[in-house]
Amino acid sequence: MKIDSGLSSPTLPESPPQMGxxxxxxxxxxxxxxxxxxxxxxxxxxxxxxxxxxxxxxxxxxxxxxxxxxxxxxxxxxxxxxxxxxxxxxxxxxxxxxxxxxxxxxxxxxxxxxxxxxxxxxKVSRLTRDDQLGPKDFQKYRLITKQGILLVRFRAEDMKLCLAELSISENAAEAALLDPNDAHRLFLSSVVMRDVLPNATIVQDWQPFKPLASNMAILAKKNIDWMVDDARCPTVASLCTFPFRVPIGDDWYYLNIDIFGKDLELVQQQFLAHLRRHTATLKGYVMCQVFLDPALWELLAEFCRNTLGVELVKGYTEQCVVESDLM
The missing domain is CATH 3.40.630.30 (Gcn5-related N-acetyltransferase (GNAT))
Known part of the structure; x- marks a missing residue:
């Protein structure tokens, strides 16, 4: 078996001969x-x-x-x-x-x-899955946390018009966009770890991290918007990746929003704030995947259908963060 010369070769698992x-x-x-x-x-x-x-x-x-x-x-x-x-x-x-x-x-x-x-x-191997976990999986993995997955699609131009109409009637305070230093401080605070993050886990676009300074340094290198409802003592926090093109077709973009917290009004507020920031300059279609507390999934789905008029791509699914001891 062949690996690059820059790495020492460990004792490798034997594969069935027919695999080659x-x-x-x-x-x-x-x-x-x-x-x-x-x-x-x-x-x-x-x-x-x-x-x-x-x-x-x-x-x-x-x-x-x-x-x-x-x-x-x-x-x-x-x-x-x-x-x-x-x-x-x-x-x-x-x-x-x-x-x-x-x-x-x-x-x-x-x-x-x-x-x-x-x-x-x-010592530990961690991953995220979006399929249904069964008894055999729980013999192998420990469940760390799970979020509901809401997948919607829309035309960016339609969303901009809808958001413009909504902003006229909205009276709620805007969500707070954090700079990197404030994000680092808040997400490592005991309050956010205990009261906001699901089982003290930062999940960013399918990647689960413990709230540690070294992990925040990894996240700081990415194009992410960090939001909270209150920069001093947040109840809801969210991360949004900058939109990127996906192979589904020409002028199709993907937008990933991870939201932590259980207050529906604040979750909606940050969801809309991310949409405003990241659809303003887009032209074409957007697949937006939102991860949130499972208990809020149906309520946000109704908001998407009835208020935003967007299409739900599929029903309820879950993102499960699991880990096992490295054998």
């Missing part, structure tokens, strides 16, 4: 082949095209490919967070013709061995 897999570290030259393998993944909302180059530059991240007869058939990304104690597993994809053959399991075991060899302090 080779493992390599991803490079810029692999991009087109990875995209060809990943067509139609995540319903056209694949984030990897916009993140791939950045991932390759992150010092504590490894992007590993599985090859069969020289062709890329699977990818996994692992990133070390939480002061070096946790590995975040994300980006798993397997070529359609290879699914259901055990490729993902072999690749994940290889990644675990590689992480242990390079980062011996890592």
């Amino acid at each position: 897999l080779q493992f390599t570290m991803a490079t810029e030259e692999d991009f087109e082949e990875i995209m060809a393998m990943s067509q139609d993944i995540y319903g056209g909302l694949d984030y990897l095209p916009t993140r791939y180059s950045t991932w390759l530059q992150e010092p504590h991240r490894m992007v590993i490919l599985a090859r069969k007869q020289g062709k890329v058939i699977a990818l996994e990304s692992v990133c070390v967070i939480d002061d070096g104690e946790t590995v975040l597993v994300e980006g798993l994809r397997v070529a359609p013709q290879e699914r259901g053959k055990g490729v993902a399991g072999v690749l994940l075991r290889f990644c675990s061995q590689l992480v242990k060899a390079r980062f011996p302090k890592v």
